[in-house]
Amino acid sequence: MTYKEILKKYWNFDNFRGIQEDIIESIGQGHDTLGLMPTGGGKSITFQIPALSKPGLCLVITPLIALMKDQVRNLRERGIKAVAVYSGMTREEIIVALENCIFGDYKFLYISPERLDTEIFRTKLKSMNISMITVDESHCISQWGYDFRPAYTKISDIRSLLPNVPVLALTATATPEVVDDIQKQLDFKDGRVFKMSFERNNLAYIVRNTENKQAEILHILSRMKGSAIIYTRNRKKTKEIANFLNINNITATFYHAGLNNDVKDARQKSWLEDKSRVMVSTNAFGMGIDKPDVRIVIHADMPDSPEAYFQEAGRAGRDGEKAYAVLLNSKSDKSTLQKRVADTFPEKDYIRKIYEDINYYYQMAMGDGLECTKAFNIDEFCRNFKHFPIQTDSALKILTRAGYLEYTDEQDNASRLMFTIRRDELYRLESKDPDADKLINVILRSYTGLFTDYAFINEESLSIRSGLTRQRIYDILVAFSKSHILHYIPQKKTPYIIYTRERQNADRIIFTPEVYEKRKESYEKRIKAMIDYASSTDNCRSRMLLDYFGEKNKHNCMMCDVCLDKHNTGIKKGEFKEIEENILRVVGDKKIAAASLFDLLEYDKEKIQNVITYLTHEEIIHVKDGFIFI
Structure with a gap:
């Protein structure tokens, strides 16, 4: 069958959208391929269709358990054999799933990156007929990405075991630097990059300055209809905001990583079925959740990167109807965000002290420890050694990147x-x-x-x-x-510390610039970009986000709060900015007759005259003898 016949048979669509077909053709011809598609762009089609067109099994690597379960269910409902392997499954369940991939004519194996390095997976992989590898959320492999995950570095080892199998990497958020690094880290042989515009024509970006965020949330939700997500960085605040909304007759539930799976599933179901209008959550919620009719996403706290904000805000309006992404900004948010730099990159001596205390915590002798795996209770550790959990967590992640140990996220223990x-x-x-x-x-x-x-x-x-x-x-x-x-x-959730080297003398621990200084600098740039976004009063918010991702857009969105705000001239700021840019572009380094300028620009003549008057007054342009020049 052709790709379009497969699309029609299983999805009942007649045509592909955007760059889907380009990506499918590329990976189908055996080329390593990178696809950049915003949230809701239809990423799953780009690997599911080429995998169905050829014999063998597609290996899909993703950290999103919710997405795995959702896609496996959807594929099975279409009569396509698919299975997922992730943390929390028993050994027996994992063996059955992997055996099915060898003998059961399965088409898709979804697997979390942490499972790639297990002996059981490596052993079973040798007997599988792998047709292609898909790496979802591929920005996680880049040290310069906003969400680097050490487990993703194991993917290059899988490539070495399957040297002739093409790789399709997918992401919704990547700067030009990260795009290059993804290809390098995945050892692309003849990399082809396809990028869909990140512009969301139906999504209005709004910043609201407020010192009473709960009251502002209530005000927004009372004036607007439809399903909503509210993001906050704090688990405790998810419950507080949800309770506040329920008291005020807006149905809400809350979600964070600390809840058990049954509770998560029940609350997610309640929201998906519109029994709860609002989901209040940490960033643990949203990835892989397919609810197209979300009308508004509110951020009660400022994310620490435009990547995170763009992805989370992009969960609104995936049905193509008008939607809103609102960021609540208070006077203290800037200093709070800047403080995260020190929390995320503690002083090197402090990190060495954490390493030393970890060794005392486990009674690990000098020279011992290699390949030892220890359950880690961060609260107990911080209590015993008088550390703060946030800095401790950051220090352990830096020690992981430096190669002295491996600090895992919370793992579901059956x-x-x-x-x-x-x-x-x-x-x-x-x-x-x-x-x-x-x-x-x-x-x-x-x-x-x-x-x-x-x-x-x-x-x-x-x-x-x-x-x-x-x-x-x-x-x-x-x-x-x-x-x-x-x-x-x-069942409980437990982080682990794995000694990847024998215990070292703390004084000899080295942090290279790639592990510390360069990553810190990259993090500071993301923080600054987020602060600039929230504090700007004269730049289109959509254009600011697109510029960050390397997409040069020549028009303003005319929907964000900045574009709709009035300039001193009485013209909406978005329109004023566009007219100003076009005047400066047309005039350039020459003199131009004012009369001809009116003919060259497709705007209302009165508005053009107002902008010319303003720019002349500000001495940005000059007018003399009927000619305009800079």
């Missing part, structure tokens, strides 16, 4: 269970609870080795097999644990 009594004693127990008896029988049929070692269990699977709710299963297992019949360790 629940574990082991019986503490013998099998014959278990059978002699007289239970008066039929639910408990049913659950024990299901557990014994589902898992082996439970009387000699811990087994990873999945409460969701047990719920399906037993007909009991997950909460009921949890309550029964906790009760059995208290009765010393078994030992149950519920």
Whole structure:
């Protein structure tokens, strides 16, 4: 089948959008390809269609578990075999998924970057027929990107195992510097870059200066209709704002990484089905969530990069209808943002002190530690050694980039269970609870080795097999644990520290310019760009964002608060700026007759005259004997 026939068969579309077909043709011909497409641009089509057109399996690397689940479900609903492997799955579940990719004629394997380096994946990969590799959120591989993730560096190792397999890298946000670095890090052989305009013609960017952000949020949502997202940097504030809105009769729920998966799924479902109008969240929410009718995205706190802001704001109006991205700005926000530089890049001696204290925390002897993996409780560590969590987290990330250890984000650890009594004693127990008896029988049929070692269990699977709710299963297992019949360790999120080198003397720890100074400088530039965006009163906000991403736009959006604000001349600022730029462009380094200028510019003559008068008064241009010159 042709690409368009596949598009019609599975998606019922007649034609591709934007640069989709260019990307598909390129990767389909075996060329390493980079596609830059804004949120809502239809990235998934660009790898799903070429993968369906050829034999073999498409390996899709993405950090977004929500996106994995969503796309796997969508593909299966279309009759396409797809599976995902991510943290939180049991070893048995992972083995089954990978075996299906070898023997089950599957077309897509979604996998998180952290799983690439596991022995089980590397072993199974050798037996898979991989047709292409897709790297989603590919800016994460660049040290100069705003969201660098060390796990992404493992992708180049996969390339070396599959030297003749083409790579498609996709991202919604990348500066020209990051575009070059993505290709370098992924070892592109004959890289082809396709870029879609980042301009969103239906999205109005607004900055509201306010010292009472909750009142401003209520004011905005009371005047506007439709689904909304509110972003804040603080987990505690997500709950506070949601409660405030509910008290004021606006249905809202909240979301952050600290919630368990069941709660996250329930709240996401409530918002997607419009049972909750507003989702208040940290940046943990949104990626991979397909809700096209979001009418407004409000940022209660300023993000620390235009990349993050552009991506999060871009979740509004994906249906093409008018939508708004509102940034709330207070007098203290600038200093708060600038303080993040010191928090994100602590002094080098402080980082060395963190390294030393980590070694004391684990009682790690000099020269020991290589390949040791340790669960890490940051709150306990900071309490014991009198550090602050934010700076500690930053220091560990810098030590990771420097190669002394690997500090992982919170990983979902599956629940574990082991019986503490013998099998014959278990059978002699007289239970008066039929639910408990049913659950024990299901557990014994589902898992082996439970009387000699811990087994990873999945409460969701047990719920399906037993007909009991997950909460009921949890309550029964906790009760059995208290009765010393078994030992149950519920699922929990835990960061890890892995020693990638033996313990070093702290005085000998070196931070290269690439690890520290250059990254700090890049971060400071992003902070400055964000402050400039929020504080500007005479530049079109859409153009400022597009300029940042290297896209030179010659017209103003005429929708943002700056464009709609009135200039001293009485003309809207956006229009004034355009007329001014065109006058200066036409005049250039020559004299031009004022009369001919009116003929050359396609604007209202009165407005042109007002701008000429203003520019003359400001001595930006000069008028003499009927001629204009600079």
